[in-house]
Amino acid sequence: MGQGLWRVARNQHLQQEAYGETGYLSREQSRRVASSNISHTSHRKQAQGGIDIYHLLKARKSKEQEGFINLEMLPPELSFTILSYLNATDLCLASCVWQDLANDELLWQGLCKSTWGHCSIYNKNPPLGFSFRKLYMQLDEGSLTFNANPEEGVSYFMSKGILDDSPKEIAKFIFCTRTLNWKKLRIYLDERRDVLDDLVTLHNFRNQFLPNALREFFRHIHAPEERGEYLETLITKFSHRFCACNPDLMRELGLSPDAVYVLCYSLILLSIDLTSPHVKNKMSKREFIRNTRRAAQNISEDFVGHLYDNIYLIGHVAA
Known part of the structure; x- marks a missing residue:
């Protein structure tokens, strides 16, 4: 109670001083003076309790005034690790501040290989004046060109020495790249069956359940929207590749590439049947x-039942 009376007397004294300096204080102004003193007192009480909020806020404000951390003051390994999380646009912006750090070849090499996993130029001796930053710009330009016209895009990559004129090299580039438009890619592969053959052989379906392997296949090589010769070609190539990757399983189940072909077609039709709202x-x-089993009599009933369950629970194999 004594402390409470002391605060009242102190506030009255402060109000009198304010009145003497200004000649007159409104009731609202007096209330502000009193509240500021109460706030100051609460800060002091919190400090006595072991949590000094006032100093914490003051320290935080001083850090904000200091601005962002200068990466040049950090160890180079730490600075490069921080910059490696940036995309190409942000890295270009960072180079305006930290030119030496953000233009480092290792950073741009990582960006190139994380977006385009395979290029023929990666395995060659770099020419004079080679720069991974310049290569990134060329790869980005070539990808945009491919998404507009696949033939022109591949020609651009070859003209810059990025890709060799080889179906296997083109197939590896497509397999390791996720920035290509799938509709344009489907058109290109339909015209370049030699590239398609090499692209199929890059898939490894060992120990995979048939519907899951088919999903993975159609994630890289998108199925056409309508049935036709191209879809039959894709299923045929997949069937042979799946059997080649799982010879022991094929012998155990008594399956041939023709039987796998029938199963794949059945899975696609079942996917449409179960997922279509029509x-x-x-x-x-x-x-x-x-x-x-009417189409492929040697297949066990349990195995076909597991196929149905997979489509029913997981969904379309060629979505």
């Missing part, structure tokens, strides 16, 4: 087993 009467598991 199909009201969905195919049952019993119907799928009966229809599939």
Whole structure:
């Protein structure tokens, strides 16, 4: 109670001083003076309790006034690690401040290989004046050109020495790149069957369940929107590749590439049936087993049932 009376007397004294200096203080101004003193007192009480909020806020304000951390003051390894998280646009902006650090070849090399996993030029001796930053710009330009016209895009890469004129090299580039437009890529692969052959051989389906392997295949090589010769070609190539990757499983199940072809076609039709909103009467598991075994009689009923469950639970194989 004594402390409370002391605060009241102190506030009255401060108000009198303010009145003497200004001649007159409004009630609102007096209230502000009193509240500021109460706030100051609360800060002091918190400091006595072991948590000095006032000093914490003051320290935070001083850090904000200091601005961002200068990467040049850090060890080079730490600075490069921080900059490695930036994309190409942000790295270019960072080079305006930290020119030597942000233009380092290791950073741009990492950007190139994380976006375009394979290029023929990676395995060659770099020419005089070679720069990974310049290479990144060329790869980006070539990808945009490919997405507009695939033939022109591949020609651009070859003219810059980025890709060799080889179906295998082009297939590796496509397999390791995720910036290419899938519709344009589908058109290109339909015209370049030699590249398609090498692209299929890059897939490893060992010990994969058939529907999951088919999904992975169609993630890299997108299926056409309509049935036709190109879809049949894709399924045929996949069937042979799947059998080549799983010879023991094929012998155990008694499956041939032709039988895998039938199963793949059945899985695609089942995917459409179960996922399409236009199909009201969905195919049952019993119907799928009966229809599939009618086309491929050597396949066990349990194996076909597991195929149905996979599509029912996970979804379309060629979405």
